[in-house]
Amino acid sequence: MAKAKRNSEFIIERDKEKCVKCQACVRVCANNVHSFDAGGDTVSSDPLLCVGCHFCEDICPTGALRISRNISDIKANANWSRETVRSITKQAETGGILLTGMGSDVHLKDYFRHIILNAAQVTNPSIDPLREPMELKTFIGSKPGKVEYGFNIAGGRKKYFLKTSLPPQLMLETPIMFSAMSFGSVSLNTLRSIAQAAAEYGTYWNTGEGGLPEELKPFANRAIVQVASGRFGVDIDYLESGAAVEIKIGQGAKPGIGGHLPGEKVSGQISRTRMIPEGTDALSPAPHHDIYSIEDLRQLIYALKEAVCYRKPVGVKIAAVHNVAAIVSGIVRAGADYVAIDGIRGGTGAAPTVIRDNVGIPIELAIAVVDQRLREEGIRHQASVIAAGGFRSSADVIKAIALGADAVYIGTAALVALGCHICQKCYTGKCNWGIATQDPYLTRRLNPEIGARRAFNLLRAWSVEIKEMLGGMGINAIESLRGNREQLRAVGLDEKEREILGIKHAGETW
Amino acid sequence: MNKLCGDLDYRVPSACGITGIMDASGELFSGDSIYASICNMRERGNGLGAGFAAYGIYPDFRDFWCFHIMYQQESAKELTENYLKKYFKIRHFEPIPTRKTASLNRVPILYRYFLVPDKDVQEKMPVQMSDEEVIVSHVMYINRFITDAFVFSSGRNMGIFKGVGHPDEIGEFFRIPDYRGYIWIAHNRFPTNSVGWWGGAHPFGLLDWSVIHNGEISSYGINKRYLENFGYFCTLNTDTEVITYLFDLLVRKHGIDLELAGGIMAAPFWLQIERVKEPETAELLKTLRIVYAQALVNGPFGIIVANQNFMVGLNDRIKLRPLVAASKGSLLYIASEESAIRCVCSEPDMVWMPRAGEPTVCQLRKASGREKVWLKQKETANL
Numbered sequence: 001m002a003k004a005k006r007n008s009e010f011i012i013e014r015d016k017e018k019c020v021k022c023q024a025c026v027r028v029c030a031n032n033v034h035s036f037d038a039g040g041d042t043v044s045s046d047p048l049l050c051v052g053c054h055f056c057e058d059i060c061p062t063g064a065l066r067i068s069r070n071i072s073d074i075k076a077n078a079n080w081s082r083e084t085v086r087s088i089t090k091q092a093e094t095g096g097i098l099l100t101g102m103g104s105d106v107h108l109k110d111y112f113r114h115i116i117l118n119a120a121q122v123t124n125p126s127i128d129p130l131r132e133p134m135e136l137k138t139f140i141g142s143k144p145g146k147v148e149y150g151f152n153i154a155g156g157r158k159k160y161f162l163k164t165s166l167p168p169q170l171m172l173e174t175p176i177m178f179s180a181m182s183f184g185s186v187s188l189n190t191l192r193s194i195a196q197a198a199a200e201y202g203t204y205w206n207t208g209e210g211g212l213p214e215e216l217k218p219f220a221n222r223a224i225v226q227v228a229s230g231r232f233g234v235d236i237d238y239l240e241s242g243a244a245v246e247i248k249i250g251q252g253a254k255p256g257i258g259g260h261l262p263g264e265k266v267s268g269q270i271s272r273t274r275m276i277p278e279g280t281d282a283l284s285p286a287p288h289h290d291i292y293s294i295e296d297l298r299q300l301i302y303a304l305k306e307a308v309c310y311r312k313p314v315g316v317k318i319a320a321v322h323n324v325a326a327i328v329s330g331i332v333r334a335g336a337d338y339v340a341i342d343g344i345r346g347g348t349g350a351a352p353t354v355i356r357d358n359v360g361i362p363i364e365l366a367i368a369v370v371d372q373r374l375r376e377e378g379i380r381h382q383a384s385v386i387a388a389g390g391f392r393s394s395a396d397v398i399k400a401i402a403l404g405a406d407a408v409y410i411g412t413a414a415l416v417a418l419g420c421h422i423c424q425k426c427y428t429g430k431c432n433w434g435i436a437t438q439d440p441y442l443t444r445r446l447n448p449e450i451g452a453r454r455a456f457n458l459l460r461a462w463s464v465e466i467k468e469m470l471g472g473m474g475i476n477a478i479e480s481l482r483g484n485r486e487q488l489r490a491v492g493l494d495e496k497e498r499e500i501l502g503i504k505h506a507g508e509t510w
Numbered sequence: 511m512n513k514l515c516g517d518l519d520y521r522v523p524s525a526c527g528i529t530g531i532m533d534a535s536g537e538l539f540s541g542d543s544i545y546a547s548i549c550n551m552r553e554r555g556n557g558l559g560a561g562f563a564a565y566g567i568y569p570d571f572r573d574f575w576c577f578h579i580m581y582q583q584e585s586a587k588e589l590t591e592n593y594l595k596k597y598f599k600i601r602h603f604e605p606i607p608t609r610k611t612a613s614l615n616r617v618p619i620l621y622r623y624f625l626v627p628d629k630d631v632q633e634k635m636p637v638q639m640s641d642e643e644v645i646v647s648h649v650m651y652i653n654r655f656i657t658d659a660f661v662f663s664s665g666r667n668m669g670i671f672k673g674v675g676h677p678d679e680i681g682e683f684f685r686i687p688d689y690r691g692y693i694w695i696a697h698n699r700f701p702t703n704s705v706g707w708w709g710g711a712h713p714f715g716l717l718d719w720s721v722i723h724n725g726e727i728s729s730y731g732i733n734k735r736y737l738e739n740f741g742y743f744c745t746l747n748t749d750t751e752v753i754t755y756l757f758d759l760l761v762r763k764h765g766i767d768l769e770l771a772g773g774i775m776a777a778p779f780w781l782q783i784e785r786v787k788e789p790e791t792a793e794l795l796k797t798l799r800i801v802y803a804q805a806l807v808n809g810p811f812g813i814i815v816a817n818q819n820f821m822v823g824l825n826d827r828i829k830l831r832p833l834v835a836a837s838k839g840s841l842l843y844i845a846s847e848e849s850a851i852r853c854v855c856s857e858p859d860m861v862w863m864p865r866a867g868e869p870t871v872c873q874l875r876k877a878s879g880r881e882k883v884w885l886k887q888k889e890t891a892n893l
Binding site for chain 1 (some may be wrong): 523810
């Protein structure tokens with residue numbers, strides 16, 4: 001084929017003074033960007049192959065490499081950006097759907113950025129989390145509307161006993177969990193890192209739809225096991241080993257479509273975990289073919305509850321779409337113990353770019369309308385709400401909780417903690433950081449012990465920040481912030497947006 | 511835990527003053543002492559609100575619900591009275607007796623009505639409701655939808671008297687020393703923004719409940735949304751309202767003990783629950799916290815709540831507002847400051863600081879059947 005009619009996205013600069021020709025870059029790059037010519041004793045690079053993951057830059061012992069964006073641009077045009085032209089050029093070459101990885105990178109209004117938090121002054125003392133208890137403990141599961149109890153009087157003292165029994169709950173030490181990432185889309189070491197971090201911190205990780213690898217069984221009691229449309233890896237042992245079961249209906253990065261793990265990635269280990277023959281494509285259908293409506297979902301929820309003898313919460317994950325409030329209301333009425341909602345900025349291992357960037361609604365709006373609708377219908381206590389989709393900092397988390405989420409799922413942030421530089425090439429299977437790949441040469445770059453520590457540190461850092469912000473508001477338990485939109489104000493949002501979010505504008509008093 | 515978050519009085523910024531006196535034997539006593547007690551804390555208010563609640567003051571109408579209503583104008587009175595006539599049998603009504611007080615401004619029209627729900631109307635209703643439900647729904651209706659009318663007291667054999675002014679002025683105005691009751695609570699307000707409306711003063715009341723409150727509730731946003739699920743609408747934009755409704759929901763509707771209701775609103779920390787030895791009690795406390803998470807009242811507060819049968823003092827879970835209790839014979843005193851107790855009871859049998867989050871409960875002897883009339887939870891605070 002002729003030379004590609006597009007220029008490279010990145011510029012690779014090699015400082016000849018610093019380069020000692022050790023060829024580390026040549027050996028590590030899975031995209032074969034760097035090469036060594038023994039005859040000429042030169043190391044050269046092909047920027048067209050570079051994905052911008054910065055792994056070579058990171059590993060170069062002398063700091064000789066620098067990867068930067070290629071700012072060479074076409075004539076300025078408000079409608080035809082370089083990215084647009086590049087996309088069309090690629091499609092002209094291949095005739096296919098453009099694929100991408102990670103969450104959407106297009107500029108869509110960032111509502112979190114337009115929401116600000118309160119702090120206590122004078123009439124209400126702020127609380128110092130280093131001196132006073134500050135509670136983030138969170139329970140995910142269905143709650144009864146009221147508690148009934150009885151008591152006996154023995155020795156002049158009341159001895160209470162409960163009459164209400166609490167449905168099964170997940171107990172989180174912080175309202176942050178790791179989002180679903182399947183074995184297949186990410187490496188075993190990646191999962192091992194986050195599973196161990198979740199177990200050590202006292203929160204949960206999620207198997208995604210790829211089954212539960214044998215090696216991760218020690219962390220199964222902290223795992224939410226997913227049942228997706230492909231039913232990969234699902235059997236009674238799988239359901240029984242997890243802490244909760246999650247039916248995956250949709251994903252924020254690709255609402256309405258299924259998944260495809262190409263056969264070349266289905267190695268022996270993945271084939272055993274997913275329970276499919278080695279080398280076959282793992283296709284997740286777009287819908288569950290046994291769920292064509294809400295009453296079918298109810299059957300699956302109760303089939304799973306029966307399977308786990310009502311000892312574990314059964315939740316449902318959906319993508320945030322236009323009618324999300326009514327859909328969630330239906331899911332709660334169908335018996336789900338929690339509903340996870342994934343917003344338009346949610347990540348993925350592989351999705352069509354056009355869908356990732358154009359389908360779904362922002363998670364902030366989804367949380368607000370779902371929480372409000374469930375309250376209006378008097379069923380908010382029947383299920384927890386977990387928000388997902390592009391949470392970048394503890395500020396995003398605390399705002400989501402104040403809008404009404406019980407907890408959040410983080411995916412991309414956890415991968416960044418493990419080294420990911422968001423080059424968006426997860427779907428190629430050539431992740432130099434050893435995350436979104438199954439190539440043993442690449443996966444061993446991620447040491448799961450170090451990974452676990454880094455993921456744990458992330459949970460800790462965000463939790464400590466949340467405690468600081470809570471204390472600043474004069475609140476010492478996360479449940480007093482949950483759904484407490486009085487602590488939020490909008491900056492630069494119009495009346496309709498504020499109405500949907502249920503928050504006042506900055507400058508408005510209580 | 512108590513070392514960490516015990517009696518941190520030194521952190522408390524000056525704000526409202528609260529005081530309450532109850533005779534557990536049910537003996538009536540005049541409003542003189544509560545009047546003296548609250549006036550002793552004049553410094554804790556700024557003249558923008560004061561009020562009293564008294565139980566046992568209407569023995570002649572003990573079986574009738576008594577609505578105290580304030581009207582901003584005559585037309586609202588007419589509308590409201592037509593509404594009341596439609597749903598209630600009114601046994602007696604009259605202007606609330608007052609004494610002209612020159613220093614008070616914007617005095618509303620004040621009336622009281624002794625009434626019972628009209629059974630004939632009740633029977634025609636599609637759903638059967640208890641008298642309490644009927645009263646709550648009508649109070650909510652009037653306060654939400656009839657402009658310039660506000661029901662500020664709706665219990666039996668009890669009444670709330672409040673307005674914008676210093677406690678001595680409001681006490682004078684409503685002739686507080688002329689009444690005789692067995693529970694008295696009083697409030698002196700220091701709001702941060704100026705209010706001209708009499709309805710915003712404390713105590714707040716619903717049915718037989720009355721609440722006075724010193725503090726600010728950081729969890730207001732969620733407490734309010736939680737209560738809306740149960741048909742309580744916060745119309746006053748003050749946080750004390752939510753405390754009143756939370757008590758009504760937890761104690762009256764959900765049948766939860768006072769001590770436990772206090773333990774929901776000022777819930778023990780998880781670390782404290784973990785240390786509870788009896789597994790049944792620990793399980794109960796844990797379940798209450800999980801189920802009633804939205805009823806946790808966060809932020810600094812000292813409150814006194816009263817009902818026909820009891821008076822309760824409660825602090826927030828790290829005691830960010832002052833509260834002192836004392837006893838003398840069958841009398842229990844709870845106040846923001848010890849001086850407010852000593853000025854009416856110079857030699858109490860006992861004085862103590864209720865701990866953070868632990869309710870101080872005084873029950874009417876005939877209701878509790880107990881000789882001992884007050885309960886300090888755990889009986890630990892010994893002086």
